[in-house]
Amino acid sequence: MKILLTGAGGQIGHDLIGALAARGHEVVSTDLAPRPPSHAHAQAGKWRRLDVTDAGATLAVFEEHKPECVFHLAAILSASGEKNPKLAYDVNQTGTWNVLEACRQTGVSRLVFTSSIAVFGPPPSGPLPDPTPDDVALHPTTMYGVTKVAGELLCAYYTQKHGVDCRGVRFPGLISAAMPGGGSSDYALFMYVDAVRKGGYDAFARSDTRIPLMYMPDGVRALLEVAMADRAKLTRSIYNIAAFSPRADEIAASVQRVIPDAKFTYSPDPRRQAILDSWPKSLDDSAARNDWGWAHKYDLDGMTDDLIPRVRRMLELGAVLSTH
Ligand SMILES: NC(=O)c1ccc[n+]([C@@H]2O[C@H](COP(=O)([O-])OP(=O)(O)OC[C@H]3O[C@@H](n4cnc5c(N)ncnc54)[C@H](O)[C@@H]3O)[C@@H](O)[C@H]2O)c1
Structure with missing residues (x-):
């Protein structure tokens, strides 16, 4: 096509x-x-x-x-x-x-x-x-x-x-080993990127922030x-469509399974936190599952295990991502 x-x-x-x-x-x-x-x-x-x-x-x-x-x-x-x-x-x-x-x-x-x-x-x-x-x-x-x-x-x-x-x-x-485009969920990717390159991340969201990812x-x-x-x-x-809905500190715990020394702190940015708080905590995607057979494959830990080596490779290749 x-x-x-x-x-x-x-x-x-x-x-x-x-x-x-x-x-x-x-x-x-x-x-x-x-x-x-x-x-x-x-x-x-x-x-x-x-x-x-x-x-x-x-x-x-x-x-x-x-x-x-x-x-x-x-x-x-x-x-x-x-x-x-x-x-x-x-x-x-x-x-x-x-x-x-x-x-x-x-x-x-x-x-x-x-x-x-x-x-x-x-x-x-x-x-x-x-x-x-x-x-x-x-x-x-x-x-x-x-x-x-x-x-x-x-x-x-x-x-x-x-x-x-x-x-x-x-x-x-959406989380991937690529430059994010300025979305409010970017804190989730930077928990991975900065854990790999800096040993930790100061998130712009509260630790109990929970949105669908x-x-x-x-x-x-x-x-x-x-x-x-x-x-x-x-x-x-x-x-x-839905996959998983972790709190920010649950993402941190998932990263720490692979990088035990990674340190996470939380300094909510009021503007972006307000956007995150206005979004659903989780989604009902039963129509997609019933109509066209939607089913996610990756849960949080499955994503973490696959993503961290990819983030390492991305950084080795010289990607420049400014934490924001
Ligand atoms: N990434 C996510 O987490 C997410 C979540 C929900 C929905 N979406 C949607 O998925 C789509 C793609 O998202 P993404 O993450 O790849 O976004 P992105 O910001 O990474 O990419 C958007 C692209 O649009 C291009 N663009 C900007 N202005 C343009 C214009 N005037 N004409 C043509 N191109 C222009 C940019 O150059 C950029 O390459 C978007 O519609 C977004 O709203 C993304």
């Missing part, structure tokens, strides 16, 4: 390009930025510069490549989006509109949308149910979450009105599975 990615230069694109190429798909990777050096392994396929906020350029790239399926990854993530809400609106909202319109106008039959747990926020009536189901009132607290809610609704609209088959998942915080290989597999699922089996456009 000919598949086009937007925002291919990011954390998910890094792993998704290789997974698609390994399955024999023809991949056209696009991003605002040039191909990052960390994507050197993923030379398979073309790389095109594309700014999704530019409607004309988006349409032209779709007309040129005529993809059968599009994975729309381009976005400004939660913490970065709160620093620059206008940019988050332009990329996430207008960009998604432009991509959907390009799909409609060029006859792309399938669009895969990457939503997020940031669509949730505490409703006025009280805290979110734990676990949080797919269908609760959505009260996001960030511009990122606002635009992801709108993106989900646009996906359902384009499916109903224009026959662009849009489907996707609400990702938990997922290891990237499961996240990429979820995207591939929802993309290829039989439409007749899908009862909704966008699905909660």
